[in-house]
Amino acid sequence: MSTLSPTDRAADALRGLCGGDVHLPGDPGYDAARIPWNVSVDLRPAAVAVPRSAQDVVDVVRAARRAGLRVAPMSTGHAAAPLAGRVEDAVLLRLHGLTGVSIDAERRVARVLGGTIWQDVVEAAAPHGLAALHGSSPDVAVTGYTLGGGLSWFGRSHGLACHHVVAIEVVTSDGVLRRVDATHDEDLFWALRGGGGGFGVVTAIEVALLAVADVHAGLMLWPGQMASEVTHAWARWTRRLPVTVTSSLRLLSFPAMPELPPFLSGRQVVVMDAVLQEDDHSARLLLQPLRDLAPEMDTFGRVPADSLTRLHMDPEGPTPSAGGHVLVDSLPPAAVDAFVAAAGPGSGTSLLAAELRHLGGALGRSPRGAGALGHLRGEYAAFFVGIAATPEMGAEAAADASRAVAALEPWSRxxxxPNFAEEGTLLPHAHRRRDWARLRKVAASVDPDGLLVANHPVR
Ligand SMILES: Cc1cc2nc3c(=O)[nH]c(=O)nc-3n(C[C@H](O)[C@H](O)[C@H](O)COP(=O)(O)OP(=O)(O)OC[C@H]3O[C@@H](n4cnc5c(N)ncnc54)[C@H](O)[C@@H]3O)c2cc1C
Structure with a gap:
């Protein structure tokens, strides 16, 4: 008598697809294939499939539908946390085998295959003097990042990255590959730009690039004891900045580790990093109020735009993490005090980083023809993250992150x-009411049976 469950039997129908790169529970490759970038998230899908082409994606979507399974696209697994406990009846479609970049330098457009990471785009664009609207991490994928909006170092001057999408190739839940843009399948094109991954599996995306070869950028670092003074100064500083400056401030608490450089190992520090699209003289004048606080390290200067993927020193490769996030309307002195008290030195926090990113400028306005996420509804994004090497550490980091988010409640709504939200249920709080209603309508029309499992469900 067979000991296979109905789900196992259904998943068995996928064997042989993707050139054999399909892994079912019990297969030798299953465990390696299901582990996301955030390795603390334990995903147990019915199968893992690793497509190498758009046709592979079509085949998997059709086979999953026939077998009664759902489909969960994943490029890197940076945002795997909201999928926990939701993929047992799904094929995890890992897109890391579907990668590649081609640059049309004349049109300033990159065509990027579905699972490509930003670092690959940046390296392909730089020889043409072009820069991309990537975020702080080199190994976040273009697709997941852009579907969730995309907050880049050029955000205050150029808005969300999803406004710079030219076209998207997507396999919808009926197993059909479509190319959507401003004049073809307008509703779907609108939804994909900021509405998340619930509308289809993206096999390629075309994004506009910026004619930026270099910028004035760097970081300043102070000892943790100066957390309050520096955060107050940074909050005041951001109120007067032109849109050419995008910056972040972090309170960082590092464990003592030989892998870390001595200036970070076992220390609490305050780090401010920024990109200034200004000439060097103007940039120096703009930075002076923070330089007056005598940072112990100051790396600001003219740098090639392709170095910006590593400005923030985000961890690369698999990382166990847990965190929390909220958008903040303003940072008056009482809000700064609450932020530092919740996550700064002396707070007893387990968090590795308590971060504030300056928004506003073009991030605060919806441009004409915008997608589902037109702008960010706050002047700052607060983001808290801790290392989740064990479930206990993960629970402690999540609790400390929630406490820090709660501390900012009087200044947030x-x-x-979406890109910073660790919980799947939060998406209605990202969009305007009428945009949320339209997203639900588009989802009901392109995925009527709810085949797709996205990190942030719309339905
Ligand atoms: C260290 C770190 C730094 C970050 N920095 C920034 C930043 O500076 N700015 C910013 O905006 N965000 C940032 N993020 C958030 C990041 O953009 C989101 O986590 C994003 O969802 C990651 O996309 P991904 O494809 O790499 O991750 P995944 O977990 O693979 O994907 C997330 C979701 O996107 C959808 N998706 C992914 N690929 C596809 C596809 N091919 N087709 C259809 N749907 C797909 C799915 O719904 C999936 O659940 C950061 C995250 C981390 C962990």
Whole structure:
């Protein structure tokens, strides 16, 4: 008598697809294939499939539908946390085998295959003097980032990255590959730009690039004891900045580790990093109020735009993490005090980083023809993250992150930026009411049976 469950039997129908790169529970490759970038998230899908072409994606979507399974696209697994406990009846479609970049330098457009990471785009664009609207991490994928909006170092001057999408190739839940843009399948094109991954599996995306070869950028670092003074100064500083400056401030608490450089190992520090699209003289004048606080390290200067993927020193490769996030309307002195008290030195926090990113400028306005996420509804994004090497550490980091988010409550309205939201249920708090209603309508039309499992469900 067979000991296979009905789900196992259904998943068995996928064997042989993707050139054999399909892994079922019990297969030798299953465990390696299901582990996301955030390795603390334990995903147990019915199968893992690793497509190498758009046709492979079509085949998997059709086979999953026939077998009664759902489909969960994943490029890197940076945002795997909201999928926990939701993929047992799904094929995890890992897109890391579907990668590649081609640059049309004349049109300033990159065509990027579905699972490509930003670092690959940046390296392909730089020889043409072009820069991309990537975020702080080199190994976040273009697709997941852009579907969730995309907050880049050029955000205050150029808005969300999803406004710079030219076209998207997507396999919808009926197993059909479509190319959507401003004049073809307008509703779907609108939804994909900021509405998340619930509308289809993206096999390629075309994004506009910026004619930026270099910028004035760097970081300043102070000892943790200066957390309050520096955060107050940074909050005041951001109120007067032109849109050419995008910056972040972090309170960082590092464990003592030989892998870390001595200036970070076992220390609490305050780090401010920024990109200034200004000439060097103007940039120096703009930075002076923070330089007056005598940072112990100051790396600002003219740098090639392709170095910006590593400005923030985000961890690369698999990382166990847990965190929390909220958008903040303003940072008056009482809000700064609450932020530092919740996550700064002396707070007893387990968090590795308590971060504030300066928004506003073009991030605060919806441009004509915008997609589902037109702008971010806050002047700052607060983001808290801890290392989740064990489930206990993960629970402690999540609790400390929630406490820090709660501390900022008087200055927030519970609104979120999809890309920073660790919980799947938060998406209604990211969009305007009428945009949320339209997203639900588009989802019901392109995926009537709810085949797709996205990190942030719309339905
Ligand atoms: C260290 C770190 C730094 C970050 N920095 C920034 C930043 O500076 N700015 C910013 O905006 N965000 C940032 N993020 C958030 C990041 O953009 C989101 O986590 C994003 O969802 C990651 O996309 P991904 O494809 O790499 O991750 P995944 O977990 O693979 O994907 C997330 C979701 O996107 C959808 N998706 C992914 N690929 C596809 C596809 N091919 N087709 C259809 N749907 C797909 C799915 O719904 C999936 O659940 C950061 C995250 C981390 C962990």
């Amino acid at each position: 519970g609104r979120v930026f």
